[in-house]
Amino acid sequence: MPLPPSTRPAPRVRIHPLGDTALLAELGTRLDTALNTRAIALAAALKKRRDVRQAVAGYTGVTVHFDPDQTTPDVLGAAIKRLAAKRPPMAEPGRLHRIPVVYEGPDLEEVAARLKLSPQRIVELHSRPIYRVFLVGFVPGWAYLGPLPEELELPRRHVPRTQVPAGSVAIAGRQTGIYPLPTPGGWHLIGRTSVKLFLPDSDPPCLFRAGDRVKFFAAKS
Amino acid sequence: MTTVLRVIEPGLLTTVQDLGRPHAIAAGVQPGGAMDRFAHRAANLVAGNPEGDATLECTLTGPQVVAEHSCLVAITGADLDPRVNGQAAPMWTGIFLGQGDRLTFGGRRAGGRAYIAIAGGIEADRWLGSASTNLMAARGGLHGRNLKAGDQISTAREATRPAVSGHHLIERLRPQYFDHTLHAIAGPHVKRLDAQGRGLLFGATFKVSREADRMGYRLDGPRLATSGEELLSFGLTAGAVQVPHGGQPILLMADHQTAGGYPVVATVVSASMPIAAQLVPGDELDFKEVTLERARQMRLSLAAALETLR
The missing domain is CATH 3.30.1360.40 (Gyrase A; domain 2)
Structure with a gap:
């Protein structure tokens, strides 16, 4: 409809x-x-x-x-x-991507401690919403997803990591995202996914497009 | 087509570049392309190529190459002391290389990036509409990487015009690379600087730090304090001067990140980007605020200089 x-x-x-x-x-x-x-x-x-x-x-x-x-x-x-x-066109729901996440990120425990929540609760809160792709950019394949539930809001790390592994699932502020390539990064790493975000031999070379929707679900390692 | 050059020494960072892939920025892919578009275009036009053909961008040190087959080349941009068989070779000028001739570079005398065009273009991998090398994605150019010893460079097609050496850009139309004034237009977030900050931006002298590459240059000099809430990310452009939390400005260059959320306090105009492209760590520079009309005049004067080569 x-x-x-x-x-x-x-x-x-x-x-x-x-x-x-x-x-x-x-x-x-x-x-x-x-x-x-x-x-x-x-x-x-x-x-x-x-x-x-x-x-x-x-x-x-x-x-x-x-x-x-x-x-x-x-x-x-x-x-x-x-x-x-002009009145904008009817907002059509974007494509829905379901992304499996192994919630074993190096920052999960610390994020849980800072937010005074259990790691299990972090996983529940992060995998509950259907996020919107607000913007594709920064580095090839990166997408800014949100809004993140308020309960998970944390400022970026004071000292960014010089190298974040590709596939890291991260949060910062009211945003979440997946590192498509090994790059420096200041977000909190709570999980990882095997889904490839950067597809150099496709055109466009990225999985997500602005306006798409993304649902994370917990997967076994 | 024809293998014309064999690489003996690749130089510090020599990559294949053209005018980049501006359409790919919507997918987060850096636009890429030659840092100094004026020198790149001039090299191609001197060699009788379309201005968008691929060239070799040579950073700080030039490569050593030997001609496997006779060809016409043109060297523009930074003066890295080009030599053919040890004899000084003119820049901004078509040079004929016979089989076995050796093109070398004596050392950097001015600027940071030289361009080598070959009549008939350079055969390279195309990715997302461009032959430019994207090192992060390892695509485009010569197998997505910088040149290495033993590489063979081939022309993309038979040269369309007969190879005539001596075609050149006259001296007074060549860029004044020694003048490090970057003309700029105030940016969307310039009001986040206080009066003192704006005075420093367009009055103080900055210096290119050691953190300077094709993505951008961190600038040493006065820190610029910005105020206001964090911005939501937006699309960026080469030439943008962004100011992160610490107040150390970053000038974005050809391989810049496509989006970001730091305040943009100025944007260097297109006609000054060739000057910016030739800066190296330690070089001093000033930003001079100009109007859009002045930027247009500067752009037209560069276009007119290139027109003399057609």
């Missing part, structure tokens, strides 16, 4: 230049699924324009890379405001 269209007023758009070949169009600043849906729709509409090289949806806005020989930031900014004022 189609979801009812959003009845919220169209957000006010703020346009900021990012140099002379890109700009940032901000629809808002809050962590909000409706704002993110609008950002993804706006990015999709902008990608169809000839003067736009690429449009990347963030949590609450769109970064637009444009051809400066075909447009100016003023012209493009006005077009963005017109597009953003």
